[in-house]
Amino acid sequence: MKDIKVIKIAKEVVEIELQSLKKLKSGINKSFEKIIKTIVNCKKGKIIISGVGKSGIIGKKWSATLSSTGTPSIFLDASNASHGDMGQITSNDIVILISLSGHSQELKNIIEYTSRNRNIKLIGITSKKDSVLYKSADVKFLLPSVKEAGPGGFVPTSSTTVQVALGDAIAITCMRYKKFGRLDFRKFHPSGSLSIKLKTVEDLMLSGNRIPFISENVNMKIALNTISKKGLGTLIIKNSRNYTKGILTDGDLKRLTNKGINFEKTKLKNVMKKNPISVDKNMLAAKALSIMNSKKITSLCVHHHNNKRKTIGFIHIHNVLDANIT
Numbered sequence: 198m199k200d201i202k203v204i205k206i207a208k209e210v211v212e213i214e215l216q217s218l219k220k221l222k223s224g225i226n227k228s229f230e231k232i233i234k235t236i237v238n239c240k241k242g243k244i245i246i247s248g249v250g251k252s253g254i255i256g257k258k259w260s261a262t263l264s265s266t267g268t269p270s271i272f273l274d275a276s277n278a279s280h281g282d283m284g285q286i287t288s289n290d291i292v293i294l295i296s297l298s299g300h301s302q303e304l305k306n307i308i309e310y311t312s313r314n315r316n317i318k319l320i321g322i323t324s325k326k327d328s329v330l331y332k333s334a335d336v337k338f339l340l341p342s343v344k345e346a347g348p349g350g351f352v353p354t355s356s357t358t359v360q361v362a363l364g365d366a367i368a369i370t371c372m373r374y375k376k377f378g379r380l381d382f383r384k385f386h387p388s389g390s391l392s393i394k395l396k397t398v399e400d401l402m403l404s405g406n407r408i409p410f411i412s413e414n415v416n417m418k419i420a421l422n423t424i425s426k427k428g429l430g431t432l433i434i435k436n437s438r439n440y441t442k443g444i445l446t447d448g449d450l451k452r453l454t455n456k457g458i459n460f461e462k463t464k465l466k467n468v469m470k471k472n473p474i475s476v477d478k479n480m481l482a483a484k485a486l487s488i489m490n491s492k493k494i495t496s497l498c499v500h501h502h503n504n505k506r507k508t509i510g511f512i513h514i515h516n517v518l519d520a521n522i523t
Contacts, residue, residue: 210346210354217355218362220341225366231336233370235291235318236268242289242317244270247278249303251353252295252360259293259364265385266368267377275303283307288316296321297340297356299328308333322363324356338363380479393521398485399478401520402499402510409433409511413442413469417460421450431496433508434469440506441498443469473498475505476512486517 236244244263248256253275260272273285273292283306286292292311294304299321311319312333321334324342331337340363346354371377383395409427411420413434424432424447434443445465453468454460475498476485485497499510 213344213346214355214358217341217343217359220343221359221362224339224341228336228338229366229370232320232338232367233374235320235336236367236371237374239289239291239318242287242291243285244268244291244293245273245286246270246293246295247273247275247304247307248295249275249301251357252297252301255357255360255364256293256295258361259295259368262364262368263371265382266372267375267381268368268371273307275301275307278310279303279306283310286310286317288314291318291320293320293322294330294334295360296323296328296330297325297353297360299323299325299330301330305329322360379481394481394483396482396520396522397478398476398480398482398497398499398512399510401482401516402478402512403429403516404510407511408508410435410508411465412436413466414464417450417453417458417463417465417468420445420465421460424450429496429511429513431511431513432465433473433498433511434465435508441473441475441508442466443471444473444498445469446495475500475508477501477503478510482512482517482520482522485512486514486522489514489517 246256246260247253257272260270263270271285273282292307294307296304308319308329311317318336319334321330321337322340323330324340325331326339331339340356340359343355343359344350345352345356379395380397383392409424409429409432411423411432411434413436420432424430430447432445433441434445436442443466445468449470458468474488474492474494476488478499478501489495489497496511496513498508499512500507501509
């Protein structure tokens with residue numbers, strides 16, 4: 198097989214699936230809204246997802262994505278449900294069944310079980326309007342009829358792509374509805390590279406007595422001793438009201454020394470750099486690093502709630518790099 202044909206086949210598969218996704222997009226309507234409202238209004242029960250075969254695998258993905266974005270859910274194996282696991286379904290639960298045909302034998306027992314309990318809501322996701330699942334569901338969504346990629350059109354490809362995309366759409370819509378943000382998401386991902394990417398300035402900054410504060414009214418000689426003692430190469434200068442007024446680095450001290458300034462008679466407020474750059478504590482550490490690189494500086498003041506005059510932390514470029522953030 199020539200390479201050019203391999204590439205052609207791959208592109209054909211992607212194109213067919215793209216067309217399927219367009220069909221899904223067109224089919225997102227009031228039924229989708231009902232699914233979202235049903236899920237977000239589930240206060241007392243659980244979100245339970247089940248499916249068979251490829252739909253079951255996708256159901257596990259739905260459950261994982263929902264759980265990681267602020268909508269806790271569990272996956273119920275349809276085959277095991279008929280052998281005791283049906284007990285996982287209780288009053289006030291929301292059961293989501295995914296089935297392309299809507300006639301899967303393994304799902305019928307779950308459908309019958311949920312129909313006997315009025316306090317259990319059944320959401321049916323299927324492509325067959327005349328199916329048992331569609332007719333039995335309290336909330337139903339009709340998947341588009343799509344062309345499967347590959348010879349004969351019998352390999353589940355486009356249909357599974359559509360199911361995955363629908364699950365993502367549901368999860369992200371619920372996430373935004375609940376105002377589940379980056380900081381919430383980070384709590385559910387404490388390990389790995391994702392956790393590193395989501396670290397904030399607050400996670401890495403120095404606070405309290407570790408912030409290199411100094412009064413604007415001290416002389417340069419005291420400042421020199423203080424900057425050596427702190428070992429951070431920077432001083433955060435504040436006034437009598439504890440508002441941040443300026444900053445001084447060891448590089449600034451060297452330049453002032455070369456100018457022959459009298460350190461004992463010169464006060465910091467007369468030589469400091471005014472209005473130092475300050476970032477909010479909730480900013481991503483990677484963004485803070487980008488600011489330092491673009492401004493060609495090695496440290497930043499940290500504030501909260503737009504109160505830039507009140508420094509609550511100090512972050513040095515080494516704090517960021519030591520956390521493996523680049």
